[in-house]
Amino acid sequence: MTATDPTENAVADRHADTVAVVTGSTRGIGAGVARRFAAEGASVVVTGRSAESGRAVVGDIAAEGGEATFVRADMRDPAEVEALIDHAVAEYGRIDALVNNAGVQTETTAESATMGDWEFVVETDFRAYWLCAKHAAGHMPEGGTILNVSSNHAFLTMPELFPYNAVKAGINGMTRALALELGPKGITANTINPGWVEIDRTREELGDDYAHTEALHPVGRLGRPSDVAGLAAFLASDDASFITGESVLIDGGRSQVMQDDVYVDYRGGE
Numbered sequence: 001m002t003a004t005d006p007t008e009n010a011v012a013d014r015h016a017d018t019v020a021v022v023t024g025s026t027r028g029i030g031a032g033v034a035r036r037f038a039a040e041g042a043s044v045v046v047t048g049r050s051a052e053s054g055r056a057v058v059g060d061i062a063a064e065g066g067e068a069t070f071v072r073a074d075m076r077d078p079a080e081v082e083a084l085i086d087h088a089v090a091e092y093g094r095i096d097a098l099v100n101n102a103g104v105q106t107e108t109t110a111e112s113a114t115m116g117d118w119e120f121v122v123e124t125d126f127r128a129y130w131l132c133a134k135h136a137a138g139h140m141p142e143g144g145t146i147l148n149v150s151s152n153h154a155f156l157t158m159p160e161l162f163p164y165n166a167v168k169a170g171i172n173g174m175t176r177a178l179a180l181e182l183g184p185k186g187i188t189a190n191t192i193n194p195g196w197v198e199i200d201r202t203r204e205e206l207g208d209d210y211a212h213t214e215a216l217h218p219v220g221r222l223g224r225p226s227d228v229a230g231l232a233a234f235l236a237s238d239d240a241s242f243i244t245g246e247s248v249l250i251d252g253g254r255s256q257v258m259q260d261d262v263y264v265d266y267r268g269g270e
Contacts, residue, residue, distance in 0.1 A: 004224055004226055006039075007064060009230060011233070011237075012040070012041070015037055015237070016040075018097060019094055020096065021045040021097070021098050021132075022045070022047070023099065023101050024047075024048055025044075025099075026047075026049070026056075030048070030149075031057045034057060037099075037233060038066030038068055042096075043068070044066070045070075045087070046071070047071045047073045047084055049073075049074055051070065054070035057070070069091055075123075075124050075128035078127075078131055084132075085136050094140065095139045095140055095144065096144050096236075097144065097146075097236040098136045099149065099232060100128070100129040102124060104121055105121060105164035106120065106164065110163075125164065126167045133146050133148075140187050145189070145190070146175075146187065147190055147236060148174065148192070149194070150169075150193045150247065151168040151195075153165040154168040154169040154171065154193055172193075175247065183244060188240070188244035192232060192250060193250065194228050195250065195251025196213060197223040199225065216257060216264065217254050227250060
């Protein structure tokens with residue numbers, strides 16, 4: 001059976017004595033990752049712009065027997081990014097795992113995008129990843145890890161998602177740079193590249209096309225936050241200590257389909 005709850009397949013105590021910071025963890029994928037780390041024994045710093053949502057995630061973690069604290073931070077503000085890391089270190093003494101997950105997008109082309117669109121996406125999805133890694137690395141012991149959540153748009157994309165798609169490709173490059181530079185310090189860095197994941201925004205965007213989009217996936221469904229959370233927990237574990245600089249595509253086989261209409265017919269869909 002495939003887990004729908006991010007904590008369902010948690011490996012007990014795998015991340016005991018681990019301190020994890022998960023950005024953009026007040027909802028969706030980030031909240032799932034935070035809950036999974038906590039379920040495996042980590043002390044988790046939940047962060048985002050909504051204090052109400054963040055405290056709700058911390059409440060869920062506490063109800064599940066885990067340890068977490070919320071720190072409000074806007075990833076577009078470099079001072080708040082640095083303060084987030086400082087707060088995490090003051091609270092728990094170090095950072096073992098940083099999960100850069102906060103992200104935004106615009107429905108714009110390279111021609112129609114404005115400087116405002118560019119700054120909105122680049123500052124949130126790219127600059128903040130660098131700043132979080134920059135400030136956290138010095139507080140990471142040997143065996144620490146940085147996980148950058150990117151997207152399948154780093155490999156294949158669609159029109160009217162610029163500069164989101166360009167930035168997601170850039171994140172993969174940033175990960176490789178971090179892997180090379182932090183490897184001698186015993187810190188690994190990897191990218192997680194999710195495809196379609198079933199969250200509130202995805203359901204709204206797909207609308208009546210939801211079932212058709214599911215049929216385009218060889219596994220017959222969209223991803224879930226639990227899928228991404230499971231991969232993140234593994235990549236931050238000792239079992240993955242020899243993996244660094246990689247970009248792991250997690251899309252249910254969607255990227256392997258060459259002709260959408262042919263594949264839907266093959267599945268017996270519409």
